[in-house]
Amino acid sequence: MASSGLxxxxxxxxxxGLTVRFDAVTALDTLDLEVGAGELFVLLGGSGSGKTTLLRAIAGFVRPDAGRILLDGADIGSLPPHRRPVNTMFQSYALFPHMSAAGNIAFGLRQKGASR
Known part of the structure; x- marks a missing residue:
């Protein structure tokens, strides 16, 4: 194929190079991943394959043992979860129990300064 020069x-x-270990278990082993703006990305895998661990690491709920996570070119590894420009809706165990599903989603949007 010819290059367009762009x-x-x-x-x-x-x-x-994201690596996450839980004691003797390596959940993610030097994972490399790129997702472009506007791309649709699906994360598939069996139980225990590291899907949730990856999402929790991006959200800041799991500290990687090695590697970097960059969002729009900025390393977000040192940011606490509430300062990261990402939102994650986990299954019921990670929701605010006193809020509805809509309230849980709205909480993240309010943290980002979004209006109705």
Whole structure:
């Protein structure tokens, strides 16, 4: 294929060499991943394959043992979960129990300064 001469835009999300261990279990082992702006990305895998661990690491709920997570070129690894420009809706165990599902979603939007 001929090159158009245009550089590809940088990825919106870049995960570089991400490793997460829980005691003797390695949940993620030097994972590399890039997702571009506007891309549809699906994360599929069996139980225990690391899907939730990856999402929790991006959201800041799990501290990686190695690697970096960059969002729009900025390393977000040192940001606490409430300062990261991402929102995650986990299954019921991670929701605010006193809020409805809509309230849980709205909480994240309010943290970002979104209006109705």
């Amino acid at each position: 550089a590809a835009p940088p990825p919106l999300l870049r995960v570089e």
